[in-house]
Amino acid sequence: MLGRLWARAPAALRPGLGCRVTAEWRRRYPGAERKKFYQDVGISQGEGGAFEINLDRRKLKTPQGKLFTVPSEALAIAVATEWDSQRDTLQFFTMHLTTLCNTALDNPTQRTKEQLIRSALKYLDTDTVCYRVEEPPGLVELQRNEWDPVIEWIEKRYNVVIGSSTNILGPNIPNKSKETIEQHLSSYNSWALVGLEYVVHQLKSLVLSLNLIDRNLDVEKAVLLSRLEEQYQIEFWGSIEWAHDYDLYELRSRTAAGTLFVHLCSESSTIKHKLLQD
Structure with missing residues (x-):
C-alpha cells in the first residue's frame, strides 16, 4: 500500500x-x-x-x-x-x-505570507552562487562554469538582473529585479512558501532553489552546486570517512522533501485511487 x-x-x-x-x-x-x-x-x-x-x-x-x-x-x-x-x-x-x-x-512563529516571502527573498542578497572567489584558479573556473548557467537561467526566466561579484558585499541587484522575484513568490500559496523557504535554507540560495523548483535542476545537481567549494576542497584534500557522506545524504533528503512539498502543495489535482492499491 x-x-x-x-x-x-x-x-x-x-x-x-x-x-x-x-x-x-x-x-x-x-x-x-x-x-x-x-x-x-x-x-x-x-x-x-x-x-x-x-x-x-x-x-x-x-x-x-x-x-x-x-x-x-x-x-x-x-x-x-x-x-x-x-x-x-x-x-x-x-x-x-x-x-x-x-x-x-x-x-x-505566527508568520504571514508576506513574512515568508521576505524570509526567502533575503537570501538573494547573500546567495551562495553570487559570491565568487578570486583564487585558486581551479575554483574560480569551476564557479564560473557551474554557477553562471543557473544565474543566467533565472535572469532569462524572470527577466531580471542578478549577476555575481568577488566583493564581500556581493552583487548590486537592482530593486526592480527583487520586486519581480517577489511578485513571483507571491504566486505561491502559504503552504508552498513554507516548503520553498525550507529549500532555500538548505541550499543557502534562492537562485538554486528556483532552478530546482522550476525543474531546471534536479535535487542531486542543486545540492552539488550548493556545496561546490566544499566539494572542491574534498577532492583536493580528501574526505572524512562517513562524515561528509552523511552530510551529503541529509542535505539531499531535506532538499528533496522540501521540493516535493512545494510541488504537492501547488497541485490541485487528485491522485487516482488505484495508486493506493497494491
Missing part, C-alpha cells in the same frame, strides 16, 4: 541510506525516536475537502493538538508513506514532509 507513489519520489527522499548513516542520524538526534504505536496507516477526506492521516483509524494531530489535515491527496499519500515506512521505532528526524506539514498547520 502507498508504495507506488513513493517509488516516484526522488531517491534521496526514500529510506535506505544504510545502517551506518542511520546510526549517525541517531547519534546526532538523541531522543528523537519513539516506539511505534500503530500498525496501519491510511488517509481519508474530511470536511472542506482536506485530507487526514489515520493511524489505526485514529486521526493524526499536530504537536499543538490540531487535526493534521493537508490540502491535496498527493501530499496526504506522501505523508502517510513516511509513517508507513517506519519500523519498530519512529524516527521523526527522517520525516521531513510531516515536519513541514506541522509547521504549516501550527505556524509556531
Whole structure:
C-alpha cells in the first residue's frame, strides 16, 4: 500500500541510506525516536475537502493538538508513506514532509505570507552562487562554469538582473529585479512558501532553489552546486570517512522533501485511487 507513489519520489527522499548513516542520524538526534504505536496507516477526506492521516483509524494531530489535515491527496499519500515506512521505532528526524506539514498547520512563529516571502527573498542578497572567489584558479573556473548557467537561467526566466561579484558585499541587484522575484513568490500559496523557504535554507540560495523548483535542476545537481567549494576542497584534500557522506545524504533528503512539498502543495489535482492499491 502507498508504495507506488513513493517509488516516484526522488531517491534521496526514500529510506535506505544504510545502517551506518542511520546510526549517525541517531547519534546526532538523541531522543528523537519513539516506539511505534500503530500498525496501519491510511488517509481519508474530511470536511472542506482536506485530507487526514489515520493511524489505526485514529486521526493524526499536530504537536499543538490540531487535526493534521493537508490540502491535496498527493501530499496526504506522501505523508502517510513516511509513517508507513517506519519500523519498530519512529524516527521523526527522517520525516521531513510531516515536519513541514506541522509547521504549516501550527505556524509556531505566527508568520504571514508576506513574512515568508521576505524570509526567502533575503537570501538573494547573500546567495551562495553570487559570491565568487578570486583564487585558486581551479575554483574560480569551476564557479564560473557551474554557477553562471543557473544565474543566467533565472535572469532569462524572470527577466531580471542578478549577476555575481568577488566583493564581500556581493552583487548590486537592482530593486526592480527583487520586486519581480517577489511578485513571483507571491504566486505561491502559504503552504508552498513554507516548503520553498525550507529549500532555500538548505541550499543557502534562492537562485538554486528556483532552478530546482522550476525543474531546471534536479535535487542531486542543486545540492552539488550548493556545496561546490566544499566539494572542491574534498577532492583536493580528501574526505572524512562517513562524515561528509552523511552530510551529503541529509542535505539531499531535506532538499528533496522540501521540493516535493512545494510541488504537492501547488497541485490541485487528485491522485487516482488505484495508486493506493497494491
